[in-house]
Amino acid sequence: MVSTVIEFSRYFVALLFGSAVAVCFAGMARTRKNLLSFGFFIILLFVLQFVSLRTWGMAVTIKIYPLLSHLPVAVFIALCLKRSWLISLPSMFVSFLCCQPPRWVGTVTGNVFDSASMDHVGYIVAAFLIYYFLRKYVVSSARHLMERSVKSCLLFGAMPVFYYLFDYSASVYTDFMYSGERAAVQFIPFVTSVFYFVFVLLYYAETQKQVNIQRERDILDTQLRQARTEFASLRQMQQVTAAYRHDMRHHFALLQGLASKEQIGELKEYLRTVLSDLDAITTVRFCKNETVNLILSAYATKAKQSEILLTVDVKLPDSLSLSDTEICSLLSNALENAILASEKIPDKNERNIQLRMYSKNNKLCIDIRNRYHNEPVFHQGMPVSKEQGHGVGTKSMAQIVDKHGGAYQFSVMDGWFIFQATT
Secondary structure, three states: OHHHHHHHHHHHHHHHHHHHHHHHHHOOOOOHHHHHHHHHHHHHHHHHHHHHHHHHHHHHHHHOHHHHHHHHHHHHHHHOOOOOHHHHHHHHHHHHHHOHHHHHHHHHHHHHHOOHHHHHHHHHHHHHHHHHHHHHHHHHHHHHHHHHOHHHHHHHHHHHHHHHHHHHHHHHOOOOOOOOOHHHHHHHHHHHHHHHHHHHHHHHHHHHHHHHHHHHHHHHHHHHHHHHHHHHHHHHHHHHHHHHHHOHHHHHHHHHHHHHOOOHHHHHHHHHHHHHHHHHHOOOOOOOOHHHHHHHHHHHHHHHHOOOEEEEEEEOOOOOOOOHHHHHHHHHHHHHHHHHHHHOOOOHHHOEEEEEEEEEOOEEEEEEEEEOOOOOEEEOOEEEOOOOOOOHHHHHHHHHHHHOOOEEEEEEEOOEEEEEEEO
16 A cells, blocks of 8 residues: 555656656746646646556556656646747756656665665655755756757757657667667767767857857947947036136136237237137037037047048937937947048048938938948948957947837948938
8 A cells, every 4th residue: 555655656746846847947937826727737637647547557658658748748838838839848858858867766776675665765755856956056047048049949958859759769669778789778878978069069159159249238338338428528518618608708808908908919829729729619510409519519520630521411300319328329439430431541632421410200310421441341231340349339330220120221332331320
């Protein structure tokens, strides 16, 4: 009687362990609804297996076990937990692989004590311990790996799927595993080694890809912070300009004093200094939008210093859909790249940048084009720079446009490098 209870307990624990591990890997939230659904599901599966044992016996039940347990678990994860099949199937196969350590512990325990009941007891104890270990140390990392990308999920589930198919084909539906054939003995170590090295290579490539993506994201965040800093500097310059205008009466008073004393030399020098200061801080008005005025004014000065002809045609309202920092990052990167490309042109008469911005149907339209010396190189529609640290600005521009559901294009036509965007 006791041995029968232990045996049935082992079957129930095996079902519970495999299913619990599968839903853990699939990311089941531990809510009351999910726990009740899972409990009802386990009882239903156990009843189905019990009926199968009483009707067809152990041999048939083992052969149809994938239909009695494994497939229903995958369906439960997909339908009840609303997980994709790309998650539910690998979770089920991985749980089958995780069932092997308790089985091995049970077998060793049974052999040591020469008792079938101790085999079952060893399995039950090992199942609870391994479940605790998996949940505490393995599940979160494995789930993160599966959810990272389709490639990572397929890579993670490849070995469990292969082992599942081999185990059933070689030990359940045939006796190839236990035939004593040399090929059967060496097959699993061979395949395990192959999968190990393939996994290491592919996982390294995937990890490097994610690292590069994270690095680019960090660089873009840094650029956005720099845009905020640059915009704050432009704002400060505007405040200085306002203060300088406020102090104009003091300048006029001093000029009047110099003129009354007929100090013409000092008067001329003072006028030259004041005019120079005003040219350095005065913001040129290109449109009604103050943010765009500040940015274009700053880069118009840079273009003039580099002997570049900057032609501006801007018709914008007071407010735009983009934030001030986004406008600053978008225009600053575009104009900075245009100025850098123009500076490389030996003939200063060929240095030319044309900028056109307008608003249409509440959409911001941008067209910035510049002459260039070296032919631009494109990859997947994006300009590629061979210089270290360059090429991030265009990605930042694309990211801002994408964020607002807009469209952009980098192109070359008739000697012009063109950036166009609508957002």
